[in-house]
Amino acid sequence: MTTAQNTPLLEIRDLSVRFGGLLALSEFSLAVEHGEIYALVGPNGAGKTTVLNCISGFVRPVAGSITFAGTSLLPLGRDRRIRLGIGRTFQQLQLFASMTVLENLLVAQHSAMRSGLFEGILPFGRAPREDHKARTRARDTLILLGLEEYADTRVSVLPHGIQKLVGVARALVLRPRLVLLDEPAAGITHQDVEAMAQNLRTWRKELGTTLLLIEHNMSLVQAVADRVCVLDYGRKLAEGEARTVLSDPAVLEAYLGREALEEPEVVRSAVHEATSISEEQEARREDSTC
Numbered sequence: 400m401t402t403a404q405n406t407p408l409l410e411i412r413d414l415s416v417r418f419g420g421l422l423a424l425s426e427f428s429l430a431v432e433h434g435e436i437y438a439l440v441g442p443n444g445a446g447k448t449t450v451l452n453c454i455s456g457f458v459r460p461v462a463g464s465i466t467f468a469g470t471s472l473l474p475l476g477r478d479r480r481i482r483l484g485i486g487r488t489f490q491q492l493q494l495f496a497s498m499t500v501l502e503n504l505l506v507a508q509h510s511a512m513r514s515g516l517f518e519g520i521l522p523f524g525r526a527p528r529e530d531h532k533a534r535t536r537a538r539d540t541l542i543l544l545g546l547e548e549y550a551d552t553r554v555s556v557l558p559h560g561i562q563k564l565v566g567v568a569r570a571l572v573l574r575p576r577l578v579l580l581d582e583p584a585a586g587i588t589h590q591d592v593e594a595m596a597q598n599l600r601t602w603r604k605e606l607g608t609t610l611l612l613i614e615h616n617m618s619l620v621q622a623v624a625d626r627v628c629v630l631d632y633g634r635k636l637a638e639g640e641a642r643t644v645l646s647d648p649a650v651l652e653a654y655l656g657r658e659a660l661e662e663p664e665v666v667r668s669a670v671h672e673a674t675s676i677s678e679e680q681e682a683r684r685e686d687s688t689c
């Protein structure tokens with residue numbers, strides 16, 4: 400193992416963010432290892448998206464540092480961060496709805512080219528060989544995500560679950576080292592959640608991508624996350640293996656409120672919910688680590 404791999408791929412130290420009088424993040428620290436699937440969870444307004452926004456450059460913290468692959472991120476603009484290998488999906492998908500799936504992936508690469516991500520690649524039309532490369536990469540990404548049948552379909556007519564996958568494909572087509580996923584399971588069916596869990600494991604394995612995801616869907620978190628961090632009021636409340644962290648009374652209280660915690664039945668069912676990883680999920684987790 401090289402020295403670079405001995406240090407975390409992403410390291411956040413003592414990050415604080417203010418929005419006017421609101422302290423959205425307070426001395427928040429986090430380290431994500433190479434190849435890890437790391438989940439950030441917590442109640443609404445806890446500060447999860449703010450963490451992702453700080454990493455990708457949409458929000459500037461008032462204090463702290465973020466290091467990615469040994470490079471300090473905070474002095475860098477958003478394009479530079481993408482060029483370093485940080486990809487991202489959004490809660491609001493931000494796809495071009497009137498374009499086809501393939502065109503969305505080509506546009507993503509085109510934008511990256513313009514910002515210098517793929518140095519030497521010229522815009523479409525002017526360099527047919529490079530256009531061919533971009534199309535090949537887009538098609539490969541669609542195959543990896545099982546989306547090839549939708550390549551020539553307009554995004555607007557696709558079901559929401561498929562659109563979410565297209566959002567992920569758009570991030571993965573640039574082959575990021577780290578991908579930030581903002582609620583990949585939001586608004587998708589139970590069946591799609593299963594598929595999403597399988598996908599996350601496949602992407603990690605096939606592309607060697609490290610994944611940092613925000614998620615409210617605890618089934619998905621338990622199925623895929625190597626580690627979980629719970630945020631509450633901008634502070635880290637707990638961190639560790641999903642099953643342990645999600646049954647921690649302090650975590651349950653943050654989600655359910657103190658009154659609910661005093662109701663043994665509520666606690667029992669919440670703990671059950673938080674710890675009931677099916678045998679099937681366990682088996683798949685073991686498969687993916689082979």
Ligand SMILES: Nc1ncnc2c1ncn2[C@@H]1O[C@H](COP(=O)(O)OP(=O)(O)OP(=O)(O)O)[C@@H](O)[C@H]1O
Pocket residue numbers: 418421423441442443444445446447448449450
């Ligand atoms: N641009 C902004 N301006 C002002 N306040 C903001 C801004 N962005 C976030 N906030 C506030 O900061 C706090 C943290 O927000 P954030 O979106 O990071 O939470 P979250 O954990 O992602 O919530 P959710 O799960 O509901 O998406 C919230 O109180 C939110 O209202």
